[in-house]
Structures are given as C-alpha cells and as structure tokens.
Amino acid sequence: MRIYLDHNATTPIHPDVLSAMLPYLHQAFGNPSSIHSYGRETRQAVDESREKVAQLIGAQPSEIVFTGGGTEANNLAIKGATLAKQKKSGHIITSAIEHHAAMVPCQYLEKRGFEVSFLPVDHDGLLDPDDVRRAITDKTILISIMQANHEVGTIEPLEEIGKLALERDIPFHTDAVQSVGKVPIDVGTLGVNLLSLSAHKLYGPKGVGALYIRKGTKILPQVFGGHQELNFRAGTENVAGIVGLGKAAEIALHKMQAEGERLCRLRDKLWERIKERVGSVRLNGHPKRRIPNTLNVTFDLIEGESLVINLDLRGIAVSTGSACTSGSLEPSHVLLAMGVSPPIARGSIRFSLGIENTQEEIEETANALEEVVGRLRSTSPLNENGVVTSMRSEV
C-alpha cells in the first residue's frame, strides 16, 4: 500500500476529469479556430471550460486566458504587466516567499533594470500590508503577492493589499495556484487584477493553467503567433487539458467546503499524532490562516532528506518543500525568510493532503514517523542546534 501526502507538488487526475477529457484526445480532435463542425465542437468545449473556471473565482469568462500551466500564467502576469508599461525601469513589489515560478520572473526583470522589493514575512509566513504600503513609490508598476504559500500553507492578507493597490492604481497579481479549489475565491473581493492558477494542483492534468486578467488591465503577450486566447496567448489550444481544467474547477466548486473541512480534520489529527508520538517538533506556517491540507513540521535532530527517503521506503510520499527545489541541498528560501535557521530548515517536512487520503492513512503515517524518526534520531550526528558533532569519541 502506498500513501500519497504530496498534493502541493501535484494531484492525481480525478476520474470524472479523465472521463471528460478522453473524447477530446480522439474523436473530438478539431482545431477550435476551424469554422467547420469539428472546430465548432472543440470551440464550444473550450468556451464551457472558460465559464467553469471563471465561476470558480468569481470572474467573467472573457477575463480567463488559458496557459500552459501555473508557471506560464505567472510569467504572463509579471512580465506581461511590467513590460506593457513600455518603460525601461520601474518598481515591482513582491514577497520573499514566492514560488520560484513568480520569484524568478521578478529576478529576470531586476536584471533587466527594474527595481524589485522582496518584502519580508513574519515567523508564521505572514506579510504585513503596512510593509506593502511603505514600499509603494511613484515608480511602483506591479504588486505580486501569492495567496497561499506552497510550503507552509499560510494565507496572505490579499484584501488589504488589494485596497492599497486600487487606491494607487497599481496592477495587483496573485499566484493563487495553491489556494484555487481549496478556499473560496472571489477576484472582486480580493481586489486583484491578475490571478494565476494551475490544473494539476486541483485534480486536473499537468501542463494547463489559466490567468485571470481583469478587464482593462494592460498585459503584453509573451507568446506571439495566432489570435487564440483573445490575443493574449498564441498557439492552438490544449483542448483536452482545458476541458480537464474546466471539469476540475466544476468539481472543486461543489466539493470545496465539505472536502476542506474533512482535510482540515485529517491534517490536525496528523499534527496531534506527531506531537504525541514523535515529539520535539514544531509547526511551520500560520497556526490558523492556512489552507486546509498543508502541514509543515520541523523534526529536531533530523535531516529532512533522510526522513523523506526513509518514509518513501515505507511507501509514504512526503516532501521537504517545493518539488522544484528538492534535490538541491539549499534550505528552503521560504523557511529562511520566516526566520528559521538553515540547519533547522533542513529538518522540515511538508505533508500535503488530498481527496484520496483516509483516517487510516494518517494513523499509518504517524506509526511510520514514530519508528523512522526514533531510529534516525538515535543515530543522528546533529545536536539540538542542528550542528553536526563528531561521532568518533576522542581517544
């Protein structure tokens, strides 16, 4: 039996999503830009998906642009909004805990002469809207702050930031890849101009996502060619993927509340068990303002990578943080920005739950953790500050 607790890295495709997609991988193969019946059939499917995605976030269908995933949506938003100003310089405000898919586009613009403020967060991973207020200058051309953090799950105060952005007429983007489908979202309430989402984080297929572009927001396209996606993103549409995203959005809208409550209970149960059975642990992320499926824990005296590998040997899949940075020995930039010291950050594990997880799996995971952490700690060369001490006794 295997247990998958890494849903923030990716989720399995929901069976109903797969069924919805299948016809568009064979019989219904028309190009949505063709005017014949084959084309009209897929055009209609793409348009229906656009409506479903719009509904999930409180947008108009005409404000949804399909992309090749969350990373592409972030690039279109961040580079697109900045470069649309047709200026060689300007100021961007973002946070120090963004996913690489938002952080690296900002760093790229920084190299190209734009000024970027990477705002700090507190110990819980929460950004202070007053820091945003203080950071805004006459040169600020974009604010990009994620809605929920992928590693610790903290939910940022977007509404307050949205008000500041609106007052100063600054485009406001959010990377909502980890929150869409997990918490109710209304783009109007959040006050965002741009919102990125990705299908494979909500039980849809990989390689498809969307960017919400509020009517009137200026964006320079990043992929040029045909007139697809209202001229914002050229290229023949990934019809099956888009249909999958639409179905996933529809399912999320119906299941979100009950599933969120269920996951929250399972997650809190796991945390209780870890505290009872393992001990010497700390919670990373905000204790309350958190997406319901995410639990990030530091295990004292443990090297995160060894814990991941040992749990994997027992069929349990967890992560040390972002899937994109695992494999590198660098501690997580998110935990470092939260003031966690590098050795402690290396002992942190992310458990991210999803629809197929059960109470039994949580108990099984707690059993495995008790055994594996106990064993690793008994042979750990780390002291309580996470510093390696020599295992050889001096003669």
Ligand SMILES: *Cc1c(COP(=O)(O)O)cnc(C)c1O
């Ligand atoms: C996964 C993720 C992305 C990237 O989305 P892809 O569809 O994998 O490109 C961006 N931001 C956050 C917060 C994510 O968790």
